[in-house]
Amino acid sequence: MDLAALGQRIQCLRSQRALTLQRLAELSSVSVSMLSAVERGDKAATVVVLDRIAVGLGVRLTELLTEPEAERVIVRRAAEQDTVAEPGGWHRTILTPVVPGVNFEWVRSTLPPGCVPADYPPYAPGSHEFIFVESGTVTLTVDGDRTVELSRGDSVYLAADVTLRYANHGDEPCTYYVAALVMRPRRARQVARRPPASAASSRSATREGQET
Numbered sequence: 001m002d003l004a005a006l007g008q009r010i011q012c013l014r015s016q017r018a019l020t021l022q023r024l025a026e027l028s029s030v031s032v033s034m035l036s037a038v039e040r041g042d043k044a045a046t047v048v049v050l051d052r053i054a055v056g057l058g059v060r061l062t063e064l065l066t067e068p069e070a071e072r073v074i075v076r077r078a079a080e081q082d083t084v085a086e087p088g089g090w091h092r093t094i095l096t097p098v099v100p101g102v103n104f105e106w107v108r109s110t111l112p113p114g115c116v117p118a119d120y121p122p123y124a125p126g127s128h129e130f131i132f133v134e135s136g137t138v139t140l141t142v143d144g145d146r147t148v149e150l151s152r153g154d155s156v157y158l159a160a161d162v163t164l165r166y167a168n169h170g171d172e173p174c175t176y177y178v179a180a181l182v183m184r185p186r187r188a189r190q191v192a193r194r195p196p197a198s199a200a201s202s203r204s205a206t207r208e209g210q211e212t
Helices: 003-016 021-028 032-040 047-057 061-065 197-211
Strands: 082-085 091-094 104-111 128-135 137-142 146-151 155-159 164-167 174-181
Touching: 003 032, 003 047, 003 061, 021 032, 021 047, 032 047, 047 061, 104 164, 128 137, 128 146, 137 155, 137 174, 146 155
Parallel strands: none
Antiparallel strands: 082 091, 091 104, 104 174, 128 155, 128 174, 137 146, 137 164
């Protein structure tokens, strides 16, 4: 077994999930010092330890041990897709299989009416992001000052080294897709939030008044 290559795969999978060594240690019941040594390729972990690491990363042990070159076709079944339902009603599903060494994600997201998730910190320079709206309208705020509104069928490209916020100010759910080629994962952020009903009603009334 190529310990250096194994360590790189583990580090890559951990980075794709935005996990610190400490957090992965908690999820896998493996010490931080052991994880660090395995990622550096300095120590040959037992199968038991590697299985715990795989569990912490949310992958099969075989996926952790298989060289990427040996898997030219990787299938991810519907039941294996990572789905996140956050407070405020924001729903995200990661559609792409995890490929060690390939930092690409394709995500389907749905924002309910009035849902305004927190800001996404920027990726490293050289990252790219494409967004396509399937239904509804999403408002993007780029670096806190530039606003882009996308409706059904619209798409946009972004250099992803910017702070980004998604928001649904409309009265119907918005579903959009994000394809991202990233240099590294974004830092931890706050979960989505949904304004109180009174605030949403006030915004709706204001919008109706402007239209009138």
